[in-house]
Amino acid sequence: MTMREALNLALDQALAADERVFLLGEDIADPGASGPTKGLSTKYGVDRVLDTPISEAAIAGAAIGAAMEGFLPVAEIMIMDFIGIAADQIINHAAKLRFMTGGRTTAPITVRTQVYGGLGTGATHAQSLEAWFMHIPGLKVIVPSTPRDGKGLLTSAIFDPDPCIFVETIRLQSQRGMVPVDPGFSIPLGEADIKKPGRDVTLIGYGRGVVEALGAAAVLEQDGVSAEVLDLRTLLPLDVPAMVESVRRTKRAVVVHDAVEFAGPGAEVAAILQRELFGELAAPVERVGARFVPNPAPPVLEAQVYPNADRIVAAVQRTLARGTSTVGGHG
């Protein structure tokens, strides 16, 4: 099934399994719904799949208030660029309630949002802003790359005790893959997944970055370079042991993401790897992220902003060129 269908199935099964779950957001009820919530208001009623006014702060705040009373709300912020309007509620309230009240109140909300980059929608409907939320103690940040992961991670997010930012990628919504339909299927948060094993370099990504990394790995394979692709799946919690284990083997790492490269999630990944593996690395950790420009509308320019196989291969070649040990050498 597609990613869109997998996410729909996760929401469907959560609504069926638990009365505490309800969805709220803009244009999420039928007949206006076109994304992962399509059909759910028809099945469960508009009380549980609730269209809201265009009021992102109140959508997030309402989810928080209901969560404090024991509900498990899934709020949708239609496009991630709009999340700034809800940021106070997410950052100052959802993230901090448990700590600030000594555990007396909590906000186990899930905020689903979509990155629209790559559609020619310009600078305000394209951004991958997950790094903002990685910087906030109390939040969890999830970015799936496959339909299977999408279903398993969304299920975990909905029932997780902490507030989760669940980032969907519009360019992945129609991507197909095998998905367990068992309602009991979930993937724990904080567990990275090796999407392709390899020996010479680890490509670390999440979301669409994983797809580009797999493309680059195929190109590298033809040149005799064996690239491992590690999908972080969640940025917070971050599976540091899996990162370290992989790169300890390959001795080289390239981090790939659609978020802006400068001060992006890859900076944290690179810093951790260099702290944990200093002296074992054969080359500095490379990063391939979006260029540091507002997202341009013209496709010809936008294509130059995001990571692609060529940019990733070039980064891998830089690590190989600067490396002190030879490809395939394991000693």
Place this chain on the structure above:
Amino acid sequence: MTTDRTAGESPDESPDVSPDVSPDVSRRLYELMALMKAADDRLSKGIASGEFLCVYWPPRGQEAIAAAMGVCLRPDDRLVTTYRGLHDLIGKGVPLVEIYGELMGRQVGASRGKGGTMHIARPESGVMLSTGIVGAGPPVAVGLAMAAQRKGLDRVTVVSFGDGATNTGSFHEAANMAALWDLPMVLLCQNNLYAEMTPTEHTMKIEHVADRAKGYGMPGVRVDGNDPLAVLSALTDAVNRARSGGGPTLLECVTFRFRGHYFGDPMAYIPPEQMAAAVAADPVPRFRSRLVAQGLYSEHELDDIDVAAAAAVEEALATVMAAPVPPSDELDRDVYGNPQNCPV
């Protein structure tokens, strides 16, 4: 839809209305107001003298509103308040030790001392949130009220905020949603005439906050916020309306804030004549005089209430000052419900 229950331009000049309340209710109102004032006075004395140090946003002067709320609401009714919440918290039944404990950062605080002055919650008393962000309360209150509606409970959510909050986008978003969904809410504006250091006439074109209600399709009511009986009457109407499924009300209580925005505020922006008029209309002595004048209670009986309030405050303060500060392991506690693989 807007009802102005104040008599004229200045609510402080309005005659005291005398709704039908029992002497016991009047006594309870006075007890709460006396305790709120005593709790504030003791903090002011302690901070000013250097006896202790804490950050504090004093509600002195706004006691009538919170006392009315304390009398009107059930324990299970929900309250969302702000950093200027000492009076609201006392009114809603949060023990003074838990409030002072939070101000002083002691383990006996409502949040084991970790939340601080601005972030006190106590669900057992219905206090779900105190926010330090102006305007952030109403959206959360929408969710609390939605939860009551979904559970079929007849509980009401009151969200308390100042005049300044009504200029934020999140207030507007929440007010619209509350009206749209007929939520069991009261939007309680404690209009103390200043948004931090800026007077309301410099922050809004309209004169009365309550007039904003019309734009959302909910009733707006404006009362003298220094008269506990006037607030009680209007609040009771709004709460009954919400409880019976009639939807939200915007209730504007016009009041004043004697100690400025934060404790230590030099208040250079407050004209002396305005302060003098406000002091003359101080709700606590004003209500006291009224109870005596009406023959409900003697000066002596009210003195006893004041003495009991001061004693309760001293006892709470002593308990708090003797309590330990949070141990270092509190730093990592309650950051996450499930901290697996989260940074520490």
